[in-house]
Amino acid sequence: MLHVEGGLVGGMIYLDNAETTRVDPEVVEVMRLYMLEKYGVPIGEFGSTMEEESSEVLEGAREVIARNINANPEEIVFTSGGTESNALAIKGVAHSKRHEGTKVVASKIEHLSVLDTLRGLGQGGFDTLLLDVDGEGFVDLEGVRRSVDGARLVSVQHANQEIGTLQDLKAIGEVCEEKDVLFHCDAVQSFTKEPIDVEKVGIHLLSVSSHLIHGPKGVGALFVRKGVHPEPLLLGDDREFGLRAGTPNIPGIAGFAKAVDLVNAETVERMRGLRDQAIDLLLEIEDSKLNGPRGERRLCNNVNVTFRYVEGEAVLMHADLEGLVINTGSACYSERLEVSHVIRAIGGTHEEAHGSIRLSPSKWTTGGEIVSASEILGRVVDRLRKVSPLARARRVST
Amino acid sequence: MLHVEGGLVGGMIYLDNAETTRVDPEVVEVMRLYMLEKYGVPIGEFGSTMEEESSEVLEGAREVIARNINANPEEIVFTSGGTESNALAIKGVAHSKRHEGTKVVASKIEHLSVLDTLRGLGQGGFDTLLLDVDGEGFVDLEGVRRSVDGARLVSVQHANQEIGTLQDLKAIGEVCEEKDVLFHCDAVQSFTKEPIDVEKVGIHLLSVSSHLIHGPKGVGALFVRKGVHPEPLLLGDDREFGLRAGTPNIPGIAGFAKAVDLVNAETVERMRGLRDQAIDLLLEIEDSKLNGPRGERRLCNNVNVTFRYVEGEAVLMHADLEGLVINTGSACYSERLEVSHVIRAIGGTHEEAHGSIRLSPSKWTTGGEIVSASEILGRVVDRLRKVSPLARARRVST
Numbered sequence: 001m002l003h004v005e006g007g008l009v010g011g012m013i014y015l016d017n018a019e020t021t022r023v024d025p026e027v028v029e030v031m032r033l034y035m036l037e038k039y040g041v042p043i044g045e046f047g048s049t050m051e052e053e054s055s056e057v058l059e060g061a062r063e064v065i066a067r068n069i070n071a072n073p074e075e076i077v078f079t080s081g082g083t084e085s086n087a088l089a090i091k092g093v094a095h096s097k098r099h100e101g102t103k104v105v106a107s108k109i110e111h112l113s114v115l116d117t118l119r120g121l122g123q124g125g126f127d128t129l130l131l132d133v134d135g136e137g138f139v140d141l142e143g144v145r146r147s148v149d150g151a152r153l154v155s156v157q158h159a160n161q162e163i164g165t166l167q168d169l170k171a172i173g174e175v176c177e178e179k180d181v182l183f184h185c186d187a188v189q190s191f192t193k194e195p196i197d198v199e200k201v202g203i204h205l206l207s208v209s210s211h212l213i214h215g216p217k218g219v220g221a222l223f224v225r226k227g228v229h230p231e232p233l234l235l236g237d238d239r240e241f242g243l244r245a246g247t248p249n250i251p252g253i254a255g256f257a258k259a260v261d262l263v264n265a266e267t268v269e270r271m272r273g274l275r276d277q278a279i280d281l282l283l284e285i286e287d288s289k290l291n292g293p294r295g296e297r298r299l300c301n302n303v304n305v306t307f308r309y310v311e312g313e314a315v316l317m318h319a320d321l322e323g324l325v326i327n328t329g330s331a332c333y334s335e336r337l338e339v340s341h342v343i344r345a346i347g348g349t350h351e352e353a354h355g356s357i358r359l360s361p362s363k364w365t366t367g368g369e370i371v372s373a374s375e376i377l378g379r380v381v382d383r384l385r386k387v388s389p390l391a392r393a394r395r396v397s398t
Numbered sequence: 399m400l401h402v403e404g405g406l407v408g409g410m411i412y413l414d415n416a417e418t419t420r421v422d423p424e425v426v427e428v429m430r431l432y433m434l435e436k437y438g439v440p441i442g443e444f445g446s447t448m449e450e451e452s453s454e455v456l457e458g459a460r461e462v463i464a465r466n467i468n469a470n471p472e473e474i475v476f477t478s479g480g481t482e483s484n485a486l487a488i489k490g491v492a493h494s495k496r497h498e499g500t501k502v503v504a505s506k507i508e509h510l511s512v513l514d515t516l517r518g519l520g521q522g523g524f525d526t527l528l529l530d531v532d533g534e535g536f537v538d539l540e541g542v543r544r545s546v547d548g549a550r551l552v553s554v555q556h557a558n559q560e561i562g563t564l565q566d567l568k569a570i571g572e573v574c575e576e577k578d579v580l581f582h583c584d585a586v587q588s589f590t591k592e593p594i595d596v597e598k599v600g601i602h603l604l605s606v607s608s609h610l611i612h613g614p615k616g617v618g619a620l621f622v623r624k625g626v627h628p629e630p631l632l633l634g635d636d637r638e639f640g641l642r643a644g645t646p647n648i649p650g651i652a653g654f655a656k657a658v659d660l661v662n663a664e665t666v667e668r669m670r671g672l673r674d675q676a677i678d679l680l681l682e683i684e685d686s687k688l689n690g691p692r693g694e695r696r697l698c699n700n701v702n703v704t705f706r707y708v709e710g711e712a713v714l715m716h717a718d719l720e721g722l723v724i725n726t727g728s729a730c731y732s733e734r735l736e737v738s739h740v741i742r743a744i745g746g747t748h749e750e751a752h753g754s755i756r757l758s759p760s761k762w763t764t765g766g767e768i769v770s771a772s773e774i775l776g777r778v779v780d781r782l783r784k785v786s787p788l789a790r791a792r793r794v795s796t
Contacts, residue, residue, distance in 0.1 A: 023433035035421035048718040080478030083644030113634030218616045218647030236511030246481030249616030320446040
């Protein structure tokens with residue numbers, strides 16, 4: 001019925017795992033159990049046997065997430081995903097009467113769910129400030145130090161969604177602690193792929209998501225350090241320590257925890273090898289350029305390359321015709337066709353921002369698929385350049 | 399592997415379908431497909447084949463929900479559930495710069511996700527007003543007429559979550575139209591069970607949910623009439639017509655639509671018969687009292703009875719020991735053990751509010767299960783009254 005080999009489904013090479021992932025069949029089995037058999041929801045102290053069962057799986061899942069980031073289970077709040085986690089952290093802290101300051105700070109290359117939330121706060125009278133990054137996407141630490149005085153919150157991601165830059169969170173955490181500012185980290189891209197210890201790094205709020213690690217869509221979590229009090233977005237009951245009302249998505253939460261359980265150091269190391277293999281092969285294509293850093297400071301499954309003289313969207317569509325699924329630009333849904341704010345922030349030209357291509361392998365990706373993907377991209381880029389006015393202009397001038 | 403007969407799983411009689419339902423196996427199969435094979439997400443105009451597939455299922459699901467309530471597909475916004483739909487409607491309209499008025503009105507027996515949201519708005523400077531209901535839970539229409547002048551929004555549910563009262567939405571809609579006030583309706587309990595036509599009734603915003611109709615948890619929708627502009631809770635992309643950012647939960651949304659497709663008039667009629675059978679059998683128990691109306695003005699699968707001289711929680715736990723899952727009180731998670739605000743609002747005493755029991759059959763419930771449930775409750779109530787000081791006092795005084 002279902003033919004799967006490596007990352008292949010139906011003959012496709014799927015290298016868009018930073019956008020979303022295939023759910024692990026073991027995760028689906030766990031979800032089936034809680035959809036078809038143990039389908040109750042926790043209902044308080046006087047619950048039935050079914051409700052107690054669901055309460056146990058909920059609290060067990062909380063422990064799994066907490067353990068992964070060195071938090072306490074009662075510091076984990078389940079949400080509907082990374083976007084809600086970011087909103088709860090940033091809007092929640094901004095609107096909380098229990099925290100002070102009117103300034104909110106973030107880096108220029110945050111996910112749009114962070115940047116748009118800041119823009120909303122700005123329209124509501126908050127003072128918002130965006131931090132510059134260097135040519136590889138690293139936040140300027142001196143900039144952080146200069147700008148956070150009197151701030152209520154600093155939001156800096158762990159791994160960048162487009163170019164995979166892994167920020168030096170420990171250094172940022174130290175500045176925040178010194179200046180007594182709350183530190184939120186969007187770890188949606190890096191969760192389980194790159195280790196994080198909220199205690200050691202001094203993080204107050206951390207966003208994570210399920211659907212990028214072969215868990216279900218529609219599930220995420222927010223770590224909220226004891227003593228931090230975001231204002232809830234959703235009211236109506238005491239669930240999730242009073243921070244998130246609504247019937248808990250028990251099958252989704254159980255599936256999320258199972259997905260976390262299935263991650264291991266070996267698969268992460270494999271992805272790192274595939275990443276480096278892909279970077280090496282793609283840089284052999286003429287007039288190509290890596291975006292973001294190399295080595296340990298890059299997310300284990302992120303590859304982002306600009307091919308000059310071609311449009312990213314055209315590469316994407318031609319690759320799709322050859323059975324290769326990759327991504328381009330900001331990799332976020334937009335009717336607007338905006339260029340990548342990340343490539344622009346690291347100093348890329350408008351043309352480069354339009355021409356960047358992202359490949360993101362998963363635990364199921366094989367070395368053979370990376371080789372095939374590179375061959376397909378080589379052919380596609382070559383073909384597009386033959387019809388590109390930009391490339392023709394280049395050939396004439398050289 | 400899985401033994402299911404009627405509403406029975408593992409020998410249980412499950413009559414708590416107003417709290418949550420077992421997911422239909424056909425829904426689970428649809429979700430499997432979108433978790434394991436077609437797992438892409440829509441990503442804009444330049445999507446790959448996989449992304450186009452997911453875009454098609456998303457738009458198809460929108461049509462299914464829209465058709466059910468006589469709306470247009472572009473008026474349907476998918477959310478993480480009923481609580482989020484209610485928050486987006488009420489907070490969203492209250493905080494929108496495109497609507498006027500500082501008063502928000504709701505009935506006293508709304509779901510807590512509505513009432514708590516109003517309380518939050520009240521703390522934020524809004525003028526909030528709660529409408530009285532009569533002894534069967536019907537909103538006082540003259541009260542609506544008197545109180546909505548200059549209001550921004552009126553929120554009245556379709557079916558009550560505890561006592562099943564079906565409000566006369568058409569009459570309320572007429573007042574709202576006359577007074578030029580937006581009308582939000584929480585239809586989470588009634589969706590697909592009782593027909594609703596947002597056009598005829600004059601509703602501007604309508605909340606629905608998936609997990610009460612054998613669809614997955616963590617999915618809901620909000621109907622937003624063209625020309626109504628709630629402020630989004632979640633920002634970051636243009637998805638859902640700019641009203642709800644975040645990676646869409648395609649498997650959940652596809653499952654929700656499948657659950658709607660599976661509902662038919664026959665199963666609704668069967669539930670209505672089971673409801674009336676249960677009411678008749680339970681009222682044969684001495685000192686029992688029906689809460690809410692009878693007949694066509696009651697939700698098809700709601701039964702709510704107060705047994706005097708016993709505590710609802712005690713009935714619930716003893717029933718659970720005999721394999722019967724029912725509910726009590728406000729049926730909402732609370733560490734606080736509060737009494738039902740609904741029973742209090744219809745004039746019930748504190749004792750009655752503590753002693754109400756809710757039974758809610760599903761399409762899988764059988765007449766035999768209703769008989770068994772009534773027998774179990776008869777035995778349980780009898781046993782509890784023998785040890786109840788309240789019941790002893792009654793015996794002595796008569």
